[in-house]
Amino acid sequence: MPDLTQLTLTQVRQQLADKSRSAAEVTEAALTRIQATEPKIQALLSLQAEEARAQAKALDAQGPDAAKPLWGVPLIVKDVLATKDAPTTCGSKILENFRPVYDATAVARLKDAGAIILAKANMDEFAMGSTTENSAYFATRNPWDTSRVPGGSSGGSGAAVAACQCYGALGTDTGGSIRLPASFCGIVGLKPSYGRVSRFGMVAYGSSLDQIGPMTRSVEDAARILQVIAGHDGRDSTSVEAPVPDYVAALSERGDLKGLTIGLPAEYWDKGLSPEVAEACGAAVKQAEALGAKTVPVSLKLSEYAIATYYIIAVAEASSNLARFDGVRYGLRDKSAESLIEMYVKSRTQGFGEEVQRRIILGTYVLSSGYYDAYYRKAAQVRRMIRQDFEAALTQCDVILGPVCPTTAFKVGEMTSDPLQMYLMDIFTISTNLAGLPGMSLPVGLGRETGMPVGLQLTGRAFDEARLLQVAGVLEKNVPATGIAAL
Amino acid sequence: MTRYETVIGLEVHAQLKTRSKIFCSCSTQFGADPNENVCPVCSGMPGVLPVLNRKVVEYAAKMGLAIDCRINRTSIFARKNYFYPDLPKGYQTSQFEQPICEHGHVDIVTAKGPKRVGVTRIHMEEDAGKSIHSAHDNASYVDLNRSCVPLIEIVSEPDMRNAEEAVAYLKAIRSILVYLDICDGNMEEGSFRCDANVSVRPFGQEAFGTRAELKNLNSFKHVQKAIDFEVERQIDLVEDGEQVVQETRLFDANKGTTHSMRGKEEAHDYRYFPCPDLVPLVLQESWLDQWRSELPELPKAREQRFLSQYGLSSDAAEVLTSERDMAEYFEAAVAAFAEPKKIANWLMTDILRELNQTGGRAGDLLLTPQNLATLVRMVEEGAISAKSAKDILPELLLTGADPEELVKAKGLVQISDTSALAADIDAVLAENPKELADYRAGKTKLMGFFVGQIMRRTKGQANPAVVNQLLAEKLK
Numbered sequence: 028m029p030d031l032t033q034l035t036l037t038q039v040r041q042q043l044a045d046k047s048r049s050a051a052e053v054t055e056a057a058l059t060r061i062q063a064t065e066p067k068i069q070a071l072l073s074l075q076a077e078e079a080r081a082q083a084k085a086l087d088a089q090g091p092d093a094a095k096p097l098w099g100v101p102l103i104v105k106d107v108l109a110t111k112d113a114p115t116t117c118g119s120k121i122l123e124n125f126r127p128v129y130d131a132t133a134v135a136r137l138k139d140a141g142a143i144i145l146a147k148a149n150m151d152e153f154a155m156g157s158t159t160e161n162s163a164y165f166a167t168r169n170p171w172d173t174s175r176v177p178g179g180s181s182g183g184s185g186a187a188v189a190a191c192q193c194y195g196a197l198g199t200d201t202g203g204s205i206r207l208p209a210s211f212c213g214i215v216g217l218k219p220s221y222g223r224v225s226r227f228g229m230v231a232y233g234s235s236l237d238q239i240g241p242m243t244r245s246v247e248d249a250a251r252i253l254q255v256i257a258g259h260d261g262r263d264s265t266s267v268e269a270p271v272p273d274y275v276a277a278l279s280e281r282g283d284l285k286g287l288t289i290g291l292p293a294e295y296w297d298k299g300l301s302p303e304v305a306e307a308c309g310a311a312v313k314q315a316e317a318l319g320a321k322t323v324p325v326s327l328k329l330s331e332y333a334i335a336t337y338y339i340i341a342v343a344e345a346s347s348n349l350a351r352f353d354g355v356r357y358g359l360r361d362k363s364a365e366s367l368i369e370m371y372v373k374s375r376t377q378g379f380g381e382e383v384q385r386r387i388i389l390g391t392y393v394l395s396s397g398y399y400d401a402y403y404r405k406a407a408q409v410r411r412m413i414r415q416d417f418e419a420a421l422t423q424c425d426v427i428l429g430p431v432c433p434t435t436a437f438k439v440g441e442m443t444s445d446p447l448q449m450y451l452m453d454i455f456t457i458s459t460n461l462a463g464l465p466g467m468s469l470p471v472g473l474g475r476e477t478g479m480p481v482g483l484q485l486t487g488r489a490f491d492e493a494r495l496l497q498v499a500g501v502l503e504k505n506v507p508a509t510g511i512a513a514l
Numbered sequence: 515m516t517r518y519e520t521v522i523g524l525e526v527h528a529q530l531k532t533r534s535k536i537f538c539s540c541s542t543q544f545g546a547d548p549n550e551n552v553c554p555v556c557s558g559m560p561g562v563l564p565v566l567n568r569k570v571v572e573y574a575a576k577m578g579l580a581i582d583c584r585i586n587r588t589s590i591f592a593r594k595n596y597f598y599p600d601l602p603k604g605y606q607t608s609q610f611e612q613p614i615c616e617h618g619h620v621d622i623v624t625a626k627g628p629k630r631v632g633v634t635r636i637h638m639e640e641d642a643g644k645s646i647h648s649a650h651d652n653a654s655y656v657d658l659n660r661s662c663v664p665l666i667e668i669v670s671e672p673d674m675r676n677a678e679e680a681v682a683y684l685k686a687i688r689s690i691l692v693y694l695d696i697c698d699g700n701m702e703e704g705s706f707r708c709d710a711n712v713s714v715r716p717f718g719q720e721a722f723g724t725r726a727e728l729k730n731l732n733s734f735k736h737v738q739k740a741i742d743f744e745v746e747r748q749i750d751l752v753e754d755g756e757q758v759v760q761e762t763r764l765f766d767a768n769k770g771t772t773h774s775m776r777g778k779e780e781a782h783d784y785r786y787f788p789c790p791d792l793v794p795l796v797l798q799e800s801w802l803d804q805w806r807s808e809l810p811e812l813p814k815a816r817e818q819r820f821l822s823q824y825g826l827s828s829d830a831a832e833v834l835t836s837e838r839d840m841a842e843y844f845e846a847a848v849a850a851f852a853e854p855k856k857i858a859n860w861l862m863t864d865i866l867r868e869l870n871q872t873g874g875r876a877g878d879l880l881l882t883p884q885n886l887a888t889l890v891r892m893v894e895e896g897a898i899s900a901k902s903a904k905d906i907l908p909e910l911l912l913t914g915a916d917p918e919e920l921v922k923a924k925g926l927v928q929i930s931d932t933s934a935l936a937a938d939i940d941a942v943l944a945e946n947p948k949e950l951a952d953y954r955a956g957k958t959k960l961m962g963f964f965v966g967q968i969m970r971r972t973k974g975q976a977n978p979a980v981v982n983q984l985l986a987e988k989l990k
Contacts, residue, residue, distance in 0.1 A: 109561040122560065129554055131561060230560040235790035263563050264793055344790055347593050350604020351558045355656065371597055394595070394785035403787055 032060040033511055036100055036194035036248035043099040044091050050083040050099030054143055057101040061146065061192045064514055068168045068177075070186040071146040072106045075113050079145045086141060095141030096255055103187045103196040106147040107154055108134050108239070109228040117230050118150040118162040118180075121352045121359045121378025131228020132263065133197060133239045133256040140255045145193055148183030152380045153349065154204055154232045156180050157452040160443055161382045168439065169211060170512035171479055175436040178208030184242050185212035189512050195243040195252050199229055201236045202337050203431070203456025206468035209242055210431035210482025213470045213509040215499070216242045217249045220489045221463035222267035224253075225260030231348040233341035234265075236460040244511075246469070246500040250274035253492060269490050277493040278500045285319030287498065290424030292327040295455055295484075301434045303474030307481035308430045311471040311506050315428070318501060325420040325427065329413045333458040334450055336413065339393050339406035340461070346390025352378060385446065410461050417462040417486070426498050427486040429455055431468045435479035455484060465492045469499045472507035480509050518714045518752070520745045521722055522680045523672035526687055527665050528697040529641065529705035530573045536640050536664035537564030537607065544703060548646075548657040556662035558602030563791050566591075570664040571614070571795065573696040574638045576805050577666060578615030580690050580812055581633055585802060589614040591638075591792040595785045600643035600656050608667075610786040613637035614795070620670075620690070621814065622682040631683050632671030639665050672711065672722065677741035681734050684708055685836065689813045693838045701733050712741055713758070714748045723748070724758040728772055730765045740765040744772050816841055824854035830862055839877030850887035857890055864907055880914030881907075889917040896977045902926040930977040932984060935968075938976070939984055942967045953989060961985070 031053065034042070042048040058076050065071060079101065086099050104110060107117050109127035116122045130138065137144065151161035159167040159182025167182045169175040170190040177186040181198030185208030188196050198205040200218035209216025217240045224239045231237060241252035254275065259268045291312065296305075316322055354360035354374030361373035379387070393402035420427060432452055442449045459466035468482040483502070487495040535542055538555035555562045578585050592610035618633035643658040668687060674680045688706055691697035699706045708731050713723035728744055731737045743765075748758050763772040811819070813835050820831040820841075835841045840861070847857045865886075869875065889910065892898045898921050906920055921927055929935055942964060943950050953960040968981050 109559075115560070117560070125560070127554075127559065127561065129559075227563050228561040231791075233790075262565060264565055265563075265791065343787060347595050347605050347785070347787070350595060350597065351560070351602060353597060353599075353604060355599045356557060356602060357559070367599065391785065394787050396783045396785070399785075399787070 030191070031056045032191040034194070035245040036097075036243055036251060037245060039194055040097065040100055040251070044093070046091060050086040050143065051080070053099060054079050054083040054101050054145070057145055057193055060190070064170070064190045064192060067173050067514060068170050068186045068190055069165050070149055070167050070177075070183040070190065070192065071103070072116060072118065072149050072162075072164060072183065073114050074146045075144060078112050079143050082143050086143070092141060095139075096251060097137060098141030099143065100141070100195070101143045101145045101193050102137060102252075103146045103148050103184060103193040104134055104137075104144055105150055105181050105184050105196065105198050107150060107199055107230050107232075108197060109230070110134055110144065110147065113144070113147055115147065115230070116164075117154070118152045118164065119378065119380070119383070120163045121375070122357075123359065125358055127228070129228065131239075132225035132260045134228065136256050137197070137252075142255075146187070148181070148187055148196060150183055151180035151204075152383050153230070153345070154180040154199055154201055155345070155382050155386055157203070157207055157449055158439075158442065159183060159208070160439065161380060163380050166439060169436050169479070170514045171213060171436070174438055175479065176211065176439055178211030178432075178436060180204040180208075181216075181242065182208045185209055185214060185216070188212065188214050188242050188244060190514050191244075191511065195241055195248050197239055197252075197256070198242045199237060199239050200456075200460065200466075201233045201341060202460050203453040205240045205242060206431050206456050206466055206482065206484060207452060209468035210470070210484075211436035211480065213473075213480025213482075213512065214242055214244055215246055215249045215470070215503075216240065216468040216482075217253060217492065217495070218459065218466045219253065219257065219492055220465045221460070222265055223269075223465070223490060223492065224256050225263040225266045227260055227262040231344070233344045233460075234348060235344060236337075236341055238460075246496055246503045247275065247278055249467075250278055250496050253496075257492075267490070272493045274493055274496055277497055281497045281501055283318045284315055284498060284501055287320045287426065288424040289315055289320045289322045289498075290325035290420055290427040291322055292325050292330070292420065292427060292429060294327050294330045295429030298454075299433055300430060301474075301476070303476045304430050304432070304434060304481050307472045307474060308428075308483050311483045311502060312428055314505050315498075315502060318505060323424055325423055327416050327420055327458065329409065329416045330458050332409050333413060333461060334454060336406045336409045336461060337453070337457045338389070338450060339402050340410060342386040342390035343394050343403050344390070346387045346394065349379070349383070349387055354378075382446070413458055414462040417458065417464060421488050425487070425494060429484050429486075431455060431482035431484040435474045435477050435481055459486050464489055465495055467495045467499055469502060470509035471502070472509060516749065517716055518745075518749050519717050520675055520741075521672045521713045521715065521725075522674035522676075522741060523711040523725075524670045524674070524680060524683060525709045525711070526668040526670075526684065527707040527709075528577075528668065528691050528699075530570055530664040530666060530696055531698060532567055532569045532573070532664055534567060535662040536567050536570050536638070537662050540662065542663050544705075546659055548655070549659065551659045552661070556602070557658050558604075558661075564607060564789075566792060566795065567664060570638055571797070572801075572805055573664075573694070574614050574636055574666045575797065575802065576694050576696060576809060577668070577691065578618060578636050579802075579806055579809060580694055581618035581620050583615035583618030583633065583636060585615055585797065586612055587797050588612065589795045589797075591789040591795070592786045593789045596782050598642065598645075599654065600645045600658070600661070602643065602658060602661055606640060606642060607789055607792070608639035609637035611788075620683060620686045622679060622686050624678045624682050629673075629679065631673045631679070634669045634671055636666050636668050639667060641665050677738045677745075680710060680741055681738050684734060684737060686813070689836050689838075693810055693812055695810070695838075704732075707731075708737060710737060710741055712744045712748070714745060714752065723752075724760050726758065726760070726772070727762045728765055729762060729775065730767075732767070736765055736767055739770050740772055743770060747772065813838075824848065824858070826854060826858050830858045833862060833866070834858060837876060839875055843876040843879070843883045846883035847887045847890075850884045851891045853890060853894060856894060857887065860886065860890055864904065865911075868908075868911055879911065881910045882914070885910065885914070885917050892917065892921065896928055896930045896979065897921070898926050898928050899974070899978065902928075902974075925973075925975070927975065928977040929972055929975050930980050932980060935972075935976055935980055935984055938968055938971050939964075939981070939988055942971060943988065961989075
């Protein structure tokens, strides 16, 4: 019998429903686990212990409610999502101690479903980074090896789930920020199709790329959280009115992969993979074939332009999105400033970290008069072509498989001196965001060299998260178990 | 005669009369306490997103339809990026490359005759908040009530050649907006604002001169004065061999001059790009059909109808149709008493004077059109004198009293009864035998004397027309 905190969301939910555990008991266990693990991994920016205990008590008083699919389940939320009972800093000094007056739609939906929000997770400042080292507060460590990074930008969420501080977390993904930490931390991460989950209340980075998604210890757990947060929201014009299927039911429909075609893009498999990643992911593909899937080579010719395209579009949008942090209405303001322009310059210089400033400057440049056509307009055109590339590939197959990242988690500090090298960590994940498609990271075992988890990436057709979950669910039961980090 | 031609293009910002703001459900009510009509969306809190108000689209498209624009079936919102404390997001959500309406026109008439002025585009956008600078405590305050209030910007072609044409164009645009009931047209409160781009060039030269953008034009008079001043300023510069600088200039209403607001070196690069938070706006044909069918009769058409249906002078037809509520007032009065020319006369003189003095509008008058009709009818039927009617008009306008009752209460009912008046006339003639004799001897000027005496005897209540007629018969 595993420790209570090591249960999956699906398991603990069952125990809560049949009253073999109370919400208070589950919440207390999670808080105790946080106490024990947090000094080692530093996954959390703020803890809402008292609010969580009070909420658990209130839920227990009412008793389990079958209409609330996450009744009594403790979760953690990335600090980029607005929460009205807790600070929301986005990992930035400019929002230190900032408390929103409203809940993000995804957070409100979790609460309505009976979930208990324990804490806000650390992240790269404004979701800009691949390791969570860009947090203005502290770097989060990987629970599998605390000398290594957890990935980013949702590294706090990934580490918290891997360290069993909670039963699932919300992350956000603009270029790989759910999938990369999921891969590095050995958990499941799902970036939904653009428009599947409301972005209302997510502090925007690259608005046309951002999506909120679940990070969990099992595929079914991810399905259960997605079920709650997915669906149209009248407060987000880019959220889509497509019906939300029953994801958990879809999972139980498949025990094998017969009749499915898996696309293998040469561009993802041939390029500089570390041997352990190539080996673990390759073994997973072999397993898929053994389970009845047919594999075909597909071509994503434009993927070599994905990083350049992304770092124009995302930074352009970011330069505009972050303009509201001006020290006028909320957040950090330099009180010594003598003029308006000085107030802007000093507040933003102190409030934003180096990487954020770098991206604001890049974004301002690519939008400026005389450069717009060469950069932004061109990137928008390439982006459309990349989407067409994927659409064409996905007519030949049901799901595209590849690695999430060329390597497993690397050492803290190893890449911080070279931003361009760091940007390459997202090489396989970025195109999914540019194309607006759903993408998933599934742990497929530990690397032979480093002993660190390896993630396999699944990419599907727009709004076909059910298919991704089905394939991931079947593979999950047939690849080597990654297990739980010994922390 | 000047050797220079003036070129004017106008940008009109019209605040739309929607109940809620363009991207959130806050009220647009004018006059609320500072930051009362504010929510996370219009105050630019982290994480919020805009949702487009459908009414704004309808109003913008209706303006486009009214001035014969092409309505773009797909239009795009864009962000205009600049920092200012009253701009909470650090960008204004507007339209740039694909606005909702393009290529329209407005017909104007000036002393030089009729002219067609092109409209380049109409786009939708949000207003910014308001900065209030306090010298008293050396601080600036920001009121975000106006933030996110919907505007349409109507951009003209550089088709106008003098201030008179510019004002005629603005009046025509304003009149159409008000007829459509999509803007209240109030220049003082800022719900109808205008910037003028003005340049000069030697006659015959094709290329435009360097333009200055004039701001702070809060009335038609200011527009006229600012343009006239600016044209002279620019001609003087050119004559002196100097350059006109492309810049924004503020009009100073007290001095009647313009002065530079910011130089070229501070010119903004707005870094427009498509707003990723708003999907492209796609208009359905059925909406356009619906909106087209809802368009009211517009000022020009109504003016034509007033000419033909009521036989008004062209001056009266123009004046009475330029404001929608004046036109409606007139038609309601005519419906109650079918003497359009007489009613038009009353409106064009006493009532218009009153409105000009108070700055009020026909729709706000306490004197109802039905009561005005009653007053005019009483005069026409001889129940009261025209003079009495004019005397009591201020009170009617002030109180909205029923004219018949007021006339009774004041004892102003005219005596038109011939037998009663005949007795008075006989008495006056009997009292003044000398004048009667003189009159009969040929001093016909004394007619006026007798009328005056009769009016005095009847305390002014005698109907002068009846008196004249009876007196003439008696003196034969």
